[in-house]
Amino acid sequence: MTRPNAPRRQLPSRRQRPRVTQPLIADLAERLTPRDAEILDAVWEHRVLTTDQLTAIFFPSVHRARHRLLDLHELRALDRFRPWAPTGSRPWHWILGTTGAHHLAAQRGITPAELRYRPDSASAIALSSRLNHQVGVNEFFAQLHATARHRADGSAVAEWWPERCCAALWGDLARPDAYGRWTEPTPTGQPDTIDFFLEHDTGTETLARVLAKLEGYTALAEATGITTPVLFWLPNPTREANLRKLLTSNDVPTATAVHTPATSPDGPAGPVWLPAGSTPAAA
Numbered sequence: 001m002t003r004p005n006a007p008r009r010q011l012p013s014r015r016q017r018p019r020v021t022q023p024l025i026a027d028l029a030e031r032l033t034p035r036d037a038e039i040l041d042a043v044w045e046h047r048v049l050t051t052d053q054l055t056a057i058f059f060p061s062v063h064r065a066r067h068r069l070l071d072l073h074e075l076r077a078l079d080r081f082r083p084w085a086p087t088g089s090r091p092w093h094w095i096l097g098t099t100g101a102h103h104l105a106a107q108r109g110i111t112p113a114e115l116r117y118r119p120d121s122a123s124a125i126a127l128s129s130r131l132n133h134q135v136g137v138n139e140f141f142a143q144l145h146a147t148a149r150h151r152a153d154g155s156a157v158a159e160w161w162p163e164r165c166c167a168a169l170w171g172d173l174a175r176p177d178a179y180g181r182w183t184e185p186t187p188t189g190q191p192d193t194i195d196f197f198l199e200h201d202t203g204t205e206t207l208a209r210v211l212a213k214l215e216g217y218t219a220l221a222e223a224t225g226i227t228t229p230v231l232f233w234l235p236n237p238t239r240e241a242n243l244r245k246l247l248t249s250n251d252v253p254t255a256t257a258v259h260t261p262a263t264s265p266d267g268p269a270g271p272v273w274l275p276a277g278s279t280p281a282a283a
Contacts (some may be wrong), residue, residue, distance in 0.1 A: 020098045028099045043098045053142035080123045092140030137200045155184040174216035197230045217252045229253040247276040
């Protein structure tokens with residue numbers, strides 16, 4: 001008996017690709033462009049990026065992105081999967097492929113095993129309970145990249161460190177979902193730069209647990225002598241309002257905003273943040 005409504009968590013590509021061989025690895029090295037190399041670094045550093053996210057970060061159009069990503073897929077530099085959706089379909093999710101892992105390892109003077117790459121990474125990431133959270137964190141930074149591309153005025157994502165990098169540096173005190181640095185021009189000609197920790201909230205944790213994270217950020221500021229704002233990115237206005245009721249004065253600056261859609265002008269780089277202790281402007 002079939003089960004037509006049983007969810008499929010992963011829809012792999014059905015196209016036959018060549019086996020991973022030394023000639024194929026060498027062919028990839030010859031054909032990679034500097035942008036290709038940055039794409040491989042990005043999907044490895046940030047685990048998984050969708051077609052739209054890679055377009056926002058690296059390409060002038062989604063058509064160009066799809067064409068080049070398919071080339072990299074055929075070379076096995078990238079793997080891809082589509083998470084199951086109850087209706088419609090979700091975009092391709094891209095991760096590092098086997099030849100891409102060989103290339104990155106060679107650039108670092110190590111082996112793919114030392115890179116901690118696993119050939120079954122696609123299945124592991126596709127089935128991870130944290131997939132949607134990771135994609136959401138990456139969407140925040142992809143929107144920042146899209147804003148910088150649209151403005152074309154020198155605005156830029158100057159830094160984007162993933163959770164595992166943050167954990168390695170500060171994990172004994174605080175574990176942000178990401179650390180970022182955003183810069184944009186000012187009328188004076190001097191760039192305006194802000195460093196921040198991102199807390200991407202999906203509504204699955206209690207607000208008390210979310211709020212408790214600030215204790216770690218306060219301890220981190222005391223230990224390093226550097227005070228870095230914490231941005232809470234929340235899934236809906238109700239969740240934001242309820243969190244703000246619990247936010248009191250804190251040694252670390254905090255601000256809240258609701259997840260901004262990709263179509264929103266300037267996305268998270270726009271005037272969407274409300275500092276803790278302030279009151280929303282009347283509509």
